[in-house]
Amino acid sequence: xxxxxxxxxxxxxxxxxxxxxxxxxxxxxxxxxxxxxxxxxxxxxxxxxxxxxxxxxxxxxxxxxxxxxxxxxxxxxxxxxxxxxxxxxxxxxxxxxxxxxxxxxxxxxxxxxxxxxxxxxxxxxxxxxxxxxxxxxxxxx
Numbered sequence: 001x002x003x004x005x006x007x008x009x010x011x012x013x014x015x016x017x018x019x020x021x022x023x024x025x026x027x028x029x030x031x032x033x034x035x036x037x038x039x040x041x042x043x044x045x046x047x048x049x050x051x052x053x054x055x056x057x058x059x060x061x062x063x064x065x066x067x068x069x070x071x072x073x074x075x076x077x078x079x080x081x082x083x084x085x086x087x088x089x090x091x092x093x094x095x096x097x098x099x100x101x102x103x104x105x106x107x108x109x110x111x112x113x114x115x116x117x118x119x120x121x122x123x124x125x126x127x128x129x130x131x132x133x134x135x136x137x138x139x140x141x
Contacts, residue, residue, distance in 0.1 A: 030077075030096050034092060034099050037102060038095075038130065039129060041102070043136040046113060046114055046140045047141055048110075054066070054067065070103050074099075074100045074101070074104035077097070077099050078101065081094065081096030081097030081098075081099070082097065084096055085097070098117060101113050114140065117138065118140055123140065
């Protein structure tokens with residue numbers, strides 16, 4: 001229990017403010033990114049008929065670098081989403097995980113994406129956001 005007492009004794013006002021600022025900042029960035037991606041994805045993105053292409057007419061080295069960066073960002077968002085899913089931590093954990101899954105390129109991710117987006121509360125929230133920006137609702141199978 002000494003580490004616990006040492007931790008509380010080491011807290012200062014500036015450390016608490018820094019921690020809260022980082023938390024609020026990362027939460028805001030997460031919400032903004034989720035909103036942008038959910039509005040920008042094509043309505044049939046979660047349909048089994050959707051064909052994916054990423055930078056189709058670009059040189060291989062540009063495609064490789066962009067795909068690597070996209071996958072790293074996706075993994076980061078999945079980790080943030082898992083943290084936000086912990087009880088007691090406010091945030092849209094499941095939507096952040098979905099955003100990360102959308103960005104990474106791994107086999108078998110389609111069924112997991114579909115399970116998340118088909119949740120009635122998630123689908124309703126995303127479609128409400130999309131309608132606010134004049135976009136069609138998402139089509140799910």
